[in-house]
Amino acid sequence: MNYFFAIKNEFLNCFLTIPRFKNSQIVDKNYLLYSAKIFNNQWLIEEKCSKKNSDFFFLENEELDNSQIFFLAKKEHLSNNKYFIELKNLNSFTDTMPDFRSNLKIEIKDKGFSSYQSDYPYNLCKKKGSIISPISILLEKNADKNYFFFKNIYIKPVKEEFYIYFINLKKKIVLEKKKVITNHTNQIEIESKFINSDTYIFSDKFLGVPIYVSIKNNHISMEHTHPPHLYIWGNDKFTKVTELKNKINEIIIKKNL
Numbered sequence: 592m593n594y595f596f597a598i599k600n601e602f603l604n605c606f607l608t609i610p611r612f613k614n615s616q617i618v619d620k621n622y623l624l625y626s627a628k629i630f631n632n633q634w635l636i637e638e639k640c641s642k643k644n645s646d647f648f649f650l651e652n653e654e655l656d657n658s659q660i661f662f663l664a665k666k667e668h669l670s671n672n673k674y675f676i677e678l679k680n681l682n683s684f685t686d687t688m689p690d691f692r693s694n695l696k697i698e699i700k701d702k703g704f705s706s707y708q709s710d711y712p713y714n715l716c717k718k719k720g721s722i723i724s725p726i727s728i729l730l731e732k733n734a735d736k737n738y739f740f741f742k743n744i745y746i747k748p749v750k751e752e753f754y755i756y757f758i759n760l761k762k763k764i765v766l767e768k769k770k771v772i773t774n775h776t777n778q779i780e781i782e783s784k785f786i787n788s789d790t791y792i793f794s795d796k797f798l799g800v801p802i803y804v805s806i807k808n809n810h811i812s813m814e815h816t817h818p819p820h821l822y823i824w825g826n827d828k829f830t831k832v833t834e835l836k837n838k839i840n841e842i843i844i845k846k847n848l
Contacts, residue, residue, distance in 0.1 A: 593685040593710040594627075594662050594678070595693045596742050597655035598776055598802065603811075607650040607709065608694040609661065611643070614687050621665045622684055624648045627675070628659045629748040629774060634675040657776035660711070660744055678746045680713045702809035707802070709742075715798055716746045721836055722801060724792045724816045726757075729803035732786040736806040739779045739792065741771060743799035749773055753796040758839055761789040765846040773797055793839050 597605045612618045624639045639661065642649040650661065668681040685691040691710060698704035730737045741755060751773045757766040766785060771777035792801060802815040825831075 592662065592680045592682060592713040593691055593693075594660045594713065594716065594744055596660050596695075596709050596711060596744065596776060596800075597650070597657065598695065598697055598709075598740050598742075598778075598804075599652075599655055599657050600738070600778055602699060602736070602806070603697045603804075604652040604700055605655050606652060606696040606698075607655060607661070608696070609648045609650070609663065610691070610693070611646055611648060611663075613684060613691070614689070618645060619684070622663045623666065624650075624661060625664055625669075626659050626661050627678065629750065630674075632748055634678060634748045636669060636673055636675060657778075658774060660774075676748070678713070678716055678744070685710070697804065697811060697813060699806070699809050699811065703806075703811045705804075705811040705813040707813050707815060709800075711742065711744050711800060716744045718798055719745075719796060720798045721796070721840075722792075722794045722798055723832075723836060723839065724801040725788075726781065726790050726792060726803075727786050727788045729814045729816065730781060730786050731805040731807060731812065732783050734783075734805040734807040736804075737781040737783070737786065738804040738806075739781050740802040740804065741777045741779070741794065741799050742802065743771075743773050743775065743777070743797050745773045745797065750775070751797075753794070755779060756793045756795065756839075756843060757785055758791050758793050758842060759789050760791055760839075763838075763842050765843060766790065791839075793836075793843075795843070 627634045664681045692708045695709035696706040755769045769779050805812045
């Protein structure tokens with residue numbers, strides 16, 4: 592099962608389009624669009640009466656925020672429950688091959704726009720850990736603005752603080768750290784001095800989706816990275832990633848001593 596999310600900030604409008612069909616299969620009109628947000632230490636579940644046509648649900652800028660998530664389900668999957676103490680794997684509708692995708696569009700009003708996917712698998716919501724992600728290949732050093740958005744969705748309805756670190760692997764130093772929170776689309780504006788091949792972003796304690804946005808002359812580029820093991824050949828790729836993360840943890844520990 593997938594959850595879906597948005598990006599909002601003071602410069603950007605956001606639009607989210609979610610398919611009502613399952614790859615080559617026909618539309619199942621019994622699947623409705625729901626939102627989940629934290630309220631009184633529980634997940635509040637509400638049906639979204641958004642725009643739709645025969646193939647898609649459409650969520651517009653004013654319906655979106657950085658703490659709300661969305662999902663597809665039938666009414667019977669919810670069993671009339673309005674609150675969850677944890678996010679649930681309600682159905683397999685979005686468990687497809689190839690992957691089920693939504694479309695996340697961001698724009699500067701009447702100017703440039705860019706689109707990407709915003710699906711967040713349920714299995715990722717259950718896990719804690721850390722991510723490592725490069726900067727220089729995804730941002731434009733000479734852009735007017737560079738942003739890093741880190742979306743975390745955690746199964747429990749909590750707002751827990753953790754850190755995003757900017758690490759120079761060559762010099763083995765922490766350049767900066769930023770406090771972020773769980774179950775939120777966190778925004779960090781990145782200074783151009785950090786955009787080089789030696790600098791990586793590292794999340795402490797929680798996983799998430801790293802999204803990079805560059806804005807230049809009202810044009811927008813939006814990208815996100817995949818886990819590093821997908822770029823490594825060999826049977827020991829997970830071992831290599833673990834070794835790299837351990838080295839980064841050593842750098843962080845040394846910094847905090």
